[in-house]
């Protein structure tokens with residue numbers, strides 16, 4: 001969800017105003033995913049590297065997360081959205097961890113096994129962290145090291161690998177997002193800043209995805225058989 005800071009700067013607003021607008025954009029995107037038949041949405045909200053931002057921005061983002069999870073949980077339950085926190089729990093405050101756990105529990109109780117949307121929020125997340133923590137788990141449990149075992153220990157083992165990864169804000173890189181899971185994902189880069197990403201943009205992205213041929217290493221001839 002890149003581009004909040006630039007969205008704010010364009011309007012002479014503080015960066016945090018951009019992050020607040022980013023939350024509004026996420027609410028809209030959740031609704032659009034449900035309307036457009038997307039069953040899993042995984043968003044990158046705060047990376048392992050974002051701790052190096054100015055202290056007031058980091059604390060502003062932490063406060064925003066606390067506030068938003070508390071404020072939105074009823075809304076998520078009502079809309080049959082199952083929320084998962086994905087990331088490193090180390091370095092997060094007890095207050096945030098409690099809020100996340102409570103939101104996870106409440107949405108689980110509300111939707112049981114029939115969510116309309118699974119929402120994974122990656123916070124204090126990095127793709128390298130995820131691979132390393134999965135590997136550490138295997139070693140600690142003395143399990144064999146292979147792709148299937150590793151995949152079963154990854155932070156997103158409860159969902160399939162993403163079909164489509166969208167990066168907003170005009171940069172053409174993954175920035176440590178879903179490194180393992182992105183192996184065969186279609187990538188889409190848009191100039192739109194995250195606060196500007198709306199239902200029409202989602203529809204365009206899905207349309208572009210629908211026009212691609214996913215070969216998973218096979219030849220086009222093999223696929224047409």
Ligand code: IPE
Pocket residue numbers: 001002003004005006007019022045046047050061169
């Ligand atoms: C949001 O966008 C990403 C977060 C870390 C919350 P940015 O804050 O990176 O916005 P730009 O790139 O400065 O516009």
Ligand code: MG
Pocket residue numbers: 002003169
């Ligand atoms: Mg950015």
